[in-house]
Amino acid sequence: MRAALIVIGIILVAAGIWVVAGHAFYQDTDTLVQIGSAKLTATHDKGVPQWIGIVGIVVGALLAIGGFMQKR
Numbered sequence: 001m002r003a004a005l006i007v008i009g010i011i012l013v014a015a016g017i018w019v020v021a022g023h024a025f026y027q028d029t030d031t032l033v034q035i036g037s038a039k040l041t042a043t044h045d046k047g048v049p050q051w052i053g054i055v056g057i058v059v060g061a062l063l064a065i066g067g068f069m070q071k072r
Contacts (some may be wrong), residue, residue: 005067012060019053 018024025045033040 009064016056
């Protein structure tokens with residue numbers, strides 16, 4: 001359990017830093033025009049919000065610290 005908390009915490013901290021640095025994107029598809037069964041769509045790359053990265057860093061740090069502080 002202790003090792004799992006540390007590993008998950010470190011992964012969350014690394015992912016949070018990746019998001020805060022501005023390297024995380026997702027695709028969003030919008031329907032522009034739809035006539036019957038035919039439709040015209042556009043796909044946009046959007047950045048993941050900074051607050052998600054900050055939350056990942058904080059939660060990951062708490063998990064890692066909890067793993068280090070836990071006694072066997």
